[in-house]
């Protein structure tokens with residue numbers, strides 16, 4: 463009996479410790495209750511790079527339609543980067559093809575008091591990036607959804623993200639930080655072709671986890 467109790471206690475302790483260890487916050491930027499899971503460390507490093515480089519123009523494809531609600535599942539990017547923009551006198555531009563996604567992201571942005579620091583647009587991202595004229599200090603690619611098994615969707619997603627880079631590359635500069643989501647997935651994820659293309663153009667992988675950070679020559 464004693465042995466069983468000891469065993470159960472050890473298992474329970476291990477479960478609790480595992481949960482605590484895997485719970486990844488972006489505090490102090492956001493309250494500890496928000497868990498950013500597999501994206502936390504790359505998001506933290508991106509924010510450090512943006513601080514270091516004094517980024518002013520942030521641009522993302524694929525809005526956070528759920529605001530902070532899906533910080534772990536989706537990343538809550540519009541709120542994370544919008545908040546950073548507000549705190550650092552910068553501006554985030556975010557585009558999504560789905561008007562309902564943009565509308566919901568707008569509700570979350572307003573609820574967080576980020577309206578003056580975030581511009582949301584409803585458009586195909588490639589068209590939007592093609593018309594973007596400002597210099598981009600930070601680019602986050604997270605639009606066309608990837609699929610773990612459907613190879614046709616995988617290819618379409620990878621092609622789309624490559625088109626995004628081709629559309630915006632004239633606005634990038636040597637200090638631009640690029641972040642690509644959903645990379646550590648079967649067949650290379652969203653970033654496969656983008657990373658190949660950027661590497662050939664002289665960009666380096668700065669950090670590679672579930673998301674990949676790329677910077678020029680460092």
Ligand SMILES: C[S@@+](CC[C@H](N)C(=O)[O-])C[C@H]1O[C@@H](n2cnc3c(N)ncnc32)[C@H](O)[C@@H]1O
Pocket residue numbers: 523524525526527528532536537538539540557558559560563585586587588604605606607622
């Ligand atoms: C994974 S979600 C974005 C998640 C968000 N970055 C976050 O952190 O919560 C992908 C989004 O890309 C959008 N999307 C898909 N195809 C697109 C396209 N061609 N142009 C712009 N947005 C697109 C979808 O409507 C969806 O809202």
